[in-house]
Amino acid sequence: MDNDWMPYANEPEPPQGQLIPFITSPPQLCEEVIKLLGVTEKDKIIDVGCGDGRIVISAVESTHCKGVGIDINQDLINGCIKEMNEKNLNNSLHFQVDDFSRPDFDFYQCDCVCFYFVPRIIKMMKPKILEYLRADHSRRCVSIRFPIKNIIPTKVNEAMKLYYYDWQSKEGKYGTNEDDCLLPAF
Numbered sequence: 001m002d003n004d005w006m007p008y009a010n011e012p013e014p015p016q017g018q019l020i021p022f023i024t025s026p027p028q029l030c031e032e033v034i035k036l037l038g039v040t041e042k043d044k045i046i047d048v049g050c051g052d053g054r055i056v057i058s059a060v061e062s063t064h065c066k067g068v069g070i071d072i073n074q075d076l077i078n079g080c081i082k083e084m085n086e087k088n089l090n091n092s093l094h095f096q097v098d099d100f101s102r103p104d105f106d107f108y109q110c111d112c113v114c115f116y117f118v119p120r121i122i123k124m125m126k127p128k129i130l131e132y133l134r135a136d137h138s139r140r141c142v143s144i145r146f147p148i149k150n151i152i153p154t155k156v157n158e159a160m161k162l163y164y165y166d167w168q169s170k171e172g173k174y175g176t177n178e179d180d181c182l183l184p185a186f
């Protein structure tokens with residue numbers, strides 16, 4: 001996992017507005033995200049900062065759900081669209097350049113949300129994430145690699161560092177106090 005975390009250090013000049021580097025989740029982790037979220041064919045999943053789109057493509061292929069991938073990086077979105085077309089998944093998937101930090105970002109009204117943010121960005125997005133969850137448990141999200149500070153996840157895959165949140169996730173201390181300095185600036 002740590003080896004997968006590091007290659008971004010070689011990332012060329014990031015696009016303006018890019019708040020997190022491009023790092024891919026390994027295939028096994030993608031499968032686990034989908035499993036933890038309990039994605040079914042009735043769901044719509046969004047990967048916020050989708051990179052090469054692997055999580056939502058995999059979710060659509062394995063569960064026949066709908067999927068949305070947004071990323072600030074036009075080149076990455078072009079690659080996602082190419083793969084979507086090659087796999088004939090354009091009826092189930094939507095990829096778009098977008099900036100999740102815009103004030104009215106609403107997770108495209110999806111049921112399932114996943115993101116691979118760094119702690120500083122999780123902190124920034126925390127109010128939006130908590131506002132997005134619903135009392136009927138219809139909405140849930142998984143944070144990859146870093147937990148949301150001061151919210152106790154409803155489910156955890158500690159080995160893979162996946163943190164699941166829904167309406168039941170309560171305020172409180174969880175885990176270690178990992179902070180921004182874990183990641184070198186880019």
Ligand SMILES: C[S@@+](CC[C@H](N)C(=O)[O-])C[C@H]1O[C@@H](n2cnc3c(N)ncnc32)[C@H](O)[C@@H]1O
Nearest residue numbers: 018019020023024025049050051071072099100
């Ligand atoms: C750590 S990567 C995760 C990629 C993918 N979700 C995965 O797990 O394989 C984070 C992604 O967020 C994107 N990103 C960074 N800042 C963004 C922003 N402001 N709006 C949308 N996407 C952004 C990056 O381009 C990058 O692809």
